[in-house]
Amino acid sequence: ERRIIAVMNQKGGVGKTTTALNLACALTLSGHRVVAIDLDPQAHLSASLGGPDPLRDPGCKGIDQVLIEGTSLSGASQEVRPNLHLVAAGARLGEMESLSSGRSRDGAQRGFRLRDALDRSFKSVDVVLIDCPPSSSLLAMNALFAAQEVLIPVSSDYLSLHALSRFMAVIQHVEGAIKRNITRWLVVTRLHERRRLAREVRSKLMEYFQGQVLMTTIHETVALAESPSFGQSIFEYRNASRGADEYRALADDLLVWRTC
Amino acid sequence: ERRIIAVMNQKGGVGKTTTALNLACALTLSGHRVVAIDLDPQAHLSASLGGPDPLRDPGCKGIDQVLIEGTSLSGASQEVRPNLHLVAAGARLGEMESLSSGRSRDGAQRGFRLRDALDRSFKSVDVVLIDCPPSSSLLAMNALFAAQEVLIPVSSDYLSLHALSRFMAVIQHVEGAIKRNITRWLVVTRLHERRRLAREVRSKLMEYFQGQVLMTTIHETVALAESPSFGQSIFEYRNASRGADEYRALADDLLVWRTC
Ligand SMILES: Nc1ncnc2c1ncn2[C@@H]1O[C@H](COP(=O)(O)OP(=O)(O)OP(=O)(O)O)[C@@H](O)[C@H]1O
Numbered sequence: 001e002r003r004i005i006a007v008m009n010q011k012g013g014v015g016k017t018t019t020a021l022n023l024a025c026a027l028t029l030s031g032h033r034v035v036a037i038d039l040d041p042q043a044h045l046s047a048s049l050g051g052p053d054p055l056r057d058p059g060c061k062g063i064d065q066v067l068i069e070g071t072s073l074s075g076a077s078q079e080v081r082p083n084l085h086l087v088a089a090g091a092r093l094g095e096m097e098s099l100s101s102g103r104s105r106d107g108a109q110r111g112f113r114l115r116d117a118l119d120r121s122f123k124s125v126d127v128v129l130i131d132c133p134p135s136s137s138l139l140a141m142n143a144l145f146a147a148q149e150v151l152i153p154v155s156s157d158y159l160s161l162h163a164l165s166r167f168m169a170v171i172q173h174v175e176g177a178i179k180r181n182i183t184r185w186l187v188v189t190r191l192h193e194r195r196r197l198a199r200e201v202r203s204k205l206m207e208y209f210q211g212q213v214l215m216t217t218i219h220e221t222v223a224l225a226e227s228p229s230f231g232q233s234i235f236e237y238r239n240a241s242r243g244a245d246e247y248r249a250l251a252d253d254l255l256v257w258r259t260c
Numbered sequence: 261e262r263r264i265i266a267v268m269n270q271k272g273g274v275g276k277t278t279t280a281l282n283l284a285c286a287l288t289l290s291g292h293r294v295v296a297i298d299l300d301p302q303a304h305l306s307a308s309l310g311g312p313d314p315l316r317d318p319g320c321k322g323i324d325q326v327l328i329e330g331t332s333l334s335g336a337s338q339e340v341r342p343n344l345h346l347v348a349a350g351a352r353l354g355e356m357e358s359l360s361s362g363r364s365r366d367g368a369q370r371g372f373r374l375r376d377a378l379d380r381s382f383k384s385v386d387v388v389l390i391d392c393p394p395s396s397s398l399l400a401m402n403a404l405f406a407a408q409e410v411l412i413p414v415s416s417d418y419l420s421l422h423a424l425s426r427f428m429a430v431i432q433h434v435e436g437a438i439k440r441n442i443t444r445w446l447v448v449t450r451l452h453e454r455r456r457l458a459r460e461v462r463s464k465l466m467e468y469f470q471g472q473v474l475m476t477t478i479h480e481t482v483a484l485a486e487s488p489s490f491g492q493s494i495f496e497y498r499n500a501s502r503g504a505d506e507y508r509a510l511a512d513d514l515l516v517w518r519t520c
């Protein structure tokens with residue numbers, strides 16, 4: 001049974017791309033077939049996997065073609081690692097951000113383009129992971145309308161915790177509009193073990209969102225910040241590191257629904 | 261002569277709110293009259309100053325009223341510290357994000373609402389600082405159309421550096437549309453002194469953007485992450501700290517145009 005998981009949080013810089021990158025690779029290393037979709041016009045997931053990057057190739061194509069012109073998802077993807085297909089952002093994805101996700105018939109239809117594309121392609125993969133931009137634009141709507149689950153990285157700081165209840169309300173609003181539930185998972189990221197604030201944020205999360213916080217916490221370690229600059233996952237860059245161990249364990253948590 | 265400065269970067273979590281908060285307060289401590297505008301629906305600048313917060317007060321008003329209903333800026337503000345007026349985000353600011361900033365007459369007009377409001381209010385203050393969300397929505401357009409200067413916090417990591425050229429292109433595009441220049445300042449934030457990657461990112465910034473990087477670098481220190489949770493600036497929370505010294509120096513850099 002295919003799982004479609006959007007990696008999302010309107011709060012910026014919490015580790016969405018880092019999580020999408022390393023989770024996708026951890027899942028393939030344990031034998032799962034994965035499709036990673038880069039829904040952020042910054043194309044950071046694409047760049048982190050060494051894939052098509054609008055910075056170096058201004059004409060590159062990807063999910064932008066699927067959403068703007070209706071190309072098929074499989075036609076817009078490429079196998080970047082064994083068992084891992086990437087649908088890159090493409091150079092024109094930013095055009096989708098400025099379109100309205102308003103109430104007009106046209107606006108409403110635009111929100112379902114990713115869902116419709118996933119209905120036609122990649123039906124036999126195990127997991128689809130969608131990396132999202134830090135905004136509530138039309139791209140975010142496409143992710144929420146397509147996904148059955150949302151993985152929410154929350155960095156261990158006050159503003160990240162503050163932003164969470166608003167984001168949960170956005171998800172709830174979408175559930176009302178599409179008349180089905182979206183399973184929510186939280187993962188604590190960028191934890192600074194020695195900071196009192198970080199430990200407090202983590203225990204607050206476990207209290208407010210019991211049963212939804214995945215067991216593994218991801219600590220702040222420099223190797224996780226370095227690997228994207230080489231177009232590599234943490235497993236290729238420094239396999240014997242805390243970051244690699246933690247993302248392997250997080251992949252397992254997600255597969256067996258292991259929460260705190 | 262009033263300066264209107266947008267604190268912006270589409271890359272999330274680089275320290276936009278932390279910089280807007282502490283810069284606004286540093287400028288008032290050296291006797292300048294400042295207006296801080298919270299243009300992020302997450303209302304993080306408002307919360308960090310202990311101002312109206314949609315989380316605690318779902319009916320609170322602020323810049324949302326100005327942009328949606330045309331209320332005056334001064335009517336929507338409150339003096340939160342001596343010499344510092346805050347125009348909070350307000351509970352309805354998110355509604356502006358889903359409106360299109362497209363080419364239609366209506367879309368184009370919506371982009372100038374903040375500029376028009378600033379033409380009518382706060383003409384005699386020294387500095388207007390606008391904290392922006394990490395997206396390129398209609399709110400970002402309102403900030404760029406209103407601002408004469410853009411202050412771009414860049415955290416010392418690879419993805420933040422990667423995102424910069426795309427953001428610079430967005431600014432250039434807006435300059436073409438409004439037929440005037442926008443002065444750009446960069447500030448290196450969240451520097452981890454001991455990380456080789458951080459030092460490399462910083463020297464690359466100074467090479468690529470000579471004359472635009474402000475002299476003071478802001479280091480990653482826990483007090484800067486803690487102060488917002490108390491609704492305080494770094495000067496109220498821990499005045500004798502590295503973070504307080506650095507934001508005081510950064511305010512001076514901005515006032516005298518001191519770059520590397
Ligand atoms: N656990 C970690 N340890 C160290 N650095 C990290 C960790 N997680 C993320 N980072 C770094 O922090 C920065 C922000 O992370 P990332 O870009 O993944 O966040 P994001 O939520 O995707 O950001 P955006 O909101 O812009 O999409 C990146 O430079 C990344 O390398």
Ligand SMILES: Nc1ncnc2c1ncn2[C@@H]1O[C@H](COP(=O)(O)OP(=O)(O)OP(=O)(O)O)[C@@H](O)[C@H]1O
Nearest residue numbers: 012157272273274275276277278394480481484485
């Ligand atoms: N110099 C610093 N030292 C330590 N922590 C910092 C520093 N600057 C920012 N932070 C922390 O990092 C997190 C992200 O910073 P902040 O929210 O200011 O970034 P932002 O760019 O405004 O994010 P967003 O894109 O969501 O608006 C916050 O929790 C903040 O407290």
Ligand SMILES: [Mg+2]
Nearest residue numbers: 016017040044
């Ligand atoms: Mg990202």
Ligand SMILES: [Mg+2]
Nearest residue numbers: 276277300304
């Ligand atoms: Mg912010």
